[in-house]
Amino acid sequence: MQLLSDPEALDPEERAYVAALGQRCPEAERARELARRFLALVRERDHAALAPWVAQAEASDVPELRTFATGLRRDWAAVSAGLELSWSS
Numbered sequence: 001m002q003l004l005s006d007p008e009a010l011d012p013e014e015r016a017y018v019a020a021l022g023q024r025c026p027e028a029e030r031a032r033e034l035a036r037r038f039l040a041l042v043r044e045r046d047h048a049a050l051a052p053w054v055a056q057a058e059a060s061d062v063p064e065l066r067t068f069a070t071g072l073r074r075d076w077a078a079v080s081a082g083l084e085l086s087w088s089s
Contacts, residue, residue, distance in 0.1 A: 003018060003021075003032050004032065004035055004036050004039060018032075027061060027062055030060060030061065030062060031060075031062045031064070031065060034053070034056065034057055034060060034062070034065055035065075037049075037053060038053055038057075041053055041083075042083070045083050045084070046083070047080060047083040047084045050072075050079065050080070050083060054069045054072050054073060055069075057069035058070070
């Protein structure tokens with residue numbers, strides 16, 4: 001099962017598992033939601049959503065996401081170019 005999958009793509013048992021996990025571990029639910037939003041902004045190349053996402057990740061209670069956000073800030077020019085420029089890899 002993919003925790004980052006669209007909930008609609010999950011079968012009922014998987015949706016129930018994700019819901020139970022989120023209830024038992026709110027930190028996991030927050031991490032899942034932030035990760036899903038990051039994947040969406042990258043897929044959609046939504047540069048405008050990047051800075052607000054990074055700010056939310058930095059303010060989150062998930063240490064790994066805070067570290068990831070710090071890394072994005074360190075490489076801001078490359079990350080921005082990756083979302084803005086069509087020829088960027």
